[in-house]
Amino acid sequence: MKYKLINEINPNYTAQEQVLTNRGIKLTDIKHYLNTTDKDISAPECFGEDKLKAALAMIIQAIHKSQDMLVVVDCDCDGYTSSAILINYLHDLFPSYVDNHLKYFMHEGKAHGLSDVMDYIFDKDFGLVILPDSSSNDYEYHARLKMAGIGVVVLDHHEADKLSEDAIVINNQLSDYPNKDLSGAGVVYQFCKYWDKLLGKNIADDYLDLVALGLTGDMMSLRSIETKHLITKGFKTENLQNPFVYGMFTKNSYSLGSHITPMGAAFYIVPLVNAIVRSGTLEEMELTFKSMLKHEAFKMIPSNKRGHKPGEEERVVDQALRTVTNVKNRQTRAQDAGMDMLETMIKENNMMEHKVLLFLLKPGQLDANISGLVANKLMAKYQRPVCVLTKVIECPIDETTGKKGPEYVAYRGSARGYDKSGVESFREICLETGCVEYAQGHANAFGVGIPDHAIESFIKQTDEILKDMQSEPVYYVDYIFKGVDVSGEKILDIAFLSDLWGQGIDESLICIEDLKITKSNLVLMSPDKKPTLKITLPNKLALIKFGSSQEEYDSLLTDGYIKMNVIGKCNANEWNGNVNPQLLIEDWEITGQSKYDF
Numbered sequence: 001m002k003y004k005l006i007n008e009i010n011p012n013y014t015a016q017e018q019v020l021t022n023r024g025i026k027l028t029d030i031k032h033y034l035n036t037t038d039k040d041i042s043a044p045e046c047f048g049e050d051k052l053k054a055a056l057a058m059i060i061q062a063i064h065k066s067q068d069m070l071v072v073v074d075c076d077c078d079g080y081t082s083s084a085i086l087i088n089y090l091h092d093l094f095p096s097y098v099d100n101h102l103k104y105f106m107h108e109g110k111a112h113g114l115s116d117v118m119d120y121i122f123d124k125d126f127g128l129v130i131l132p133d134s135s136s137n138d139y140e141y142h143a144r145l146k147m148a149g150i151g152v153v154v155l156d157h158h159e160a161d162k163l164s165e166d167a168i169v170i171n172n173q174l175s176d177y178p179n180k181d182l183s184g185a186g187v188v189y190q191f192c193k194y195w196d197k198l199l200g201k202n203i204a205d206d207y208l209d210l211v212a213l214g215l216t217g218d219m220m221s222l223r224s225i226e227t228k229h230l231i232t233k234g235f236k237t238e239n240l241q242n243p244f245v246y247g248m249f250t251k252n253s254y255s256l257g258s259h260i261t262p263m264g265a266a267f268y269i270v271p272l273v274n275a276i277v278r279s280g281t282l283e284e285m286e287l288t289f290k291s292m293l294k295h296e297a298f299k300m301i302p303s304n305k306r307g308h309k310p311g312e313e314e315r316v317v318d319q320a321l322r323t324v325t326n327v328k329n330r331q332t333r334a335q336d337a338g339m340d341m342l343e344t345m346i347k348e349n350n351m352m353e354h355k356v357l358l359f360l361l362k363p364g365q366l367d368a369n370i371s372g373l374v375a376n377k378l379m380a381k382y383q384r385p386v387c388v389l390t391k392v393i394e395c396p397i398d399e400t401t402g403k404k405g406p407e408y409v410a411y412r413g414s415a416r417g418y419d420k421s422g423v424e425s426f427r428e429i430c431l432e433t434g435c436v437e438y439a440q441g442h443a444n445a446f447g448v449g450i451p452d453h454a455i456e457s458f459i460k461q462t463d464e465i466l467k468d469m470q471s472e473p474v475y476y477v478d479y480i481f482k483g484v485d486v487s488g489e490k491i492l493d494i495a496f497l498s499d500l501w502g503q504g505i506d507e508s509l510i511c512i513e514d515l516k517i518t519k520s521n522l523v524l525m526s527p528d529k530k531p532t533l534k535i536t537l538p539n540k541l542a543l544i545k546f547g548s549s550q551e552e553y554d555s556l557l558t559d560g561y562i563k564m565n566v567i568g569k570c571n572a573n574e575w576n577g578n579v580n581p582q583l584l585i586e587d588w589e590i591t592g593q594s595k596y597d598f
Helices: 015-022 027-034 049-064 077-093 095-101 118-124 139-147 184-199 204-217 225-234 243-251 262-268 270-279 282-290 316-348 368-382 426-433 452-465 488-495 550-556
Strands: 002-005 069-073 102-106 128-132 151-156 168-171 300-302 313-315 357-361 386-394 408-416 438-441 445-451 474-477 479-482 509-517 522-525 532-536 542-546 561-575 578-594
Touching (some): 002 479, 027 225, 049 069, 069 077, 077 095, 077 102, 077 128, 077 184, 077 204, 095 102, 102 282, 118 139, 128 184, 151 184, 168 184, 184 225, 204 243, 204 270, 270 282, 270 368, 316 357, 357 408, 357 452, 368 386, 386 445, 408 426, 408 452, 426 452, 445 452, 474 509, 488 561, 488 578, 509 578, 522 550, 542 561
Parallel strands (some): 002 474, 069 102, 128 151, 151 168, 357 386, 479 509, 542 578
Antiparallel strands (some): 300 313, 386 408, 408 445, 438 445, 509 561, 522 532, 532 542, 561 578
């Protein structure tokens, strides 16, 4: 078990100061960071007021002319929430227009932007297309729509080479907007805030819970003070106004606790929305999206509950909450089956001999919509980069002769890097090989394509580039304590930061070295149900390991003592009005043993 201090411990810092400076927050900014206000939200005009006015003018003109308007719903949690914010806001202002003239398009599968929407747009004769959370770089499609007299408004946060000349693009990456860690939901929110300013209203804040969910779903960094404030404010219980978000909060109250935190949303809400996108039917996707629209969520529809009576009805949101759970369970079963198949391939093909687990699959072997999820699980389990790719055969048409050219074979799919092994950007490593068609996305979570003829070279080059890659994970810790000198006060101080944990603000880990454990310290709770090992130190600090076993407990029993190093997460245990520090054990190693305790 390897572990390392993030930074040397500063004896003049409080525990909270040590942890937050370790995560890149300046010491002078910590007080502000912990106490953000609405003043930390940038003015919408930072996007460029000319762009904002032009987009509003185009929308109002379409409404005035009673033209049909299309909102293209991007296929992830941020895409759903971005489109829901916009449609809800428009319905507040123009309910009749939205009911009669606004349509939305749901992608089937993981398509983005306009690539699979163009035929639908031309068939339905829309006057305006709005693209929340996508399409900044769809230059060719923008041009085609403009030539057809169809307006295009993009409300996006993705990087692009330039501003489109044929669409109105509002994008924090392509403007002077200072916060580059704002997702599509945040961009749409700011667009609505600008409209609020012109109208003297405050409608946009009704959708802060959707903003917070979108920011969390797209893994925007909580190091950004504006992003942190929007998430904190949006997840306040009094601001949970969206039917879907509030329903998920109440349904998962045992897991989420008294309020939603960024980590709670990332574990118990976002994955269910993403499961609908990846594994749901079009009907299930539309049902989920409707549950985010307040004018649709409470409509009565035929019940599909097991054992329902003929003619029985239920609300859209109630059916959606049950559906996302069912689809997530369905996805998990498919994911587990995929894991079993790929782990068999690892053993049969001696794949652990290489630095990258490269799976070359036949079409249909694994649902492409869950390849990223499976790659994530394999990456975490085997602690190395993973590529889960499926064979694609193309026969390009020669533009001169119109005849089919020779077959082109490639493998395309999802890639995941393992940052705990020291790989900061597996994407950059893939590009460095010169073997890939593309590697698009985040540093350690992206899509990749490799031509068939380059596979062998890719394996050889990644083996060489990653030859010094660590073979086991390193736990980066904020403190290393010696034995029973561990400070319960510091553990409590760190535990009280739990609402902050999320993207960019990793949950704190601490290490206790050379801890002596005797049988008098040990208790196995609930041994017949869900065994939990409890180690109580002389200073009353409790170390808890969930998912233990009778065998593990017995292995620690001795007439003397066992010496161990422990890695754990800080926790505050509240019981009968008392708050006590706990350490939730993440990992341990036995470093010594004595038959007798002197």
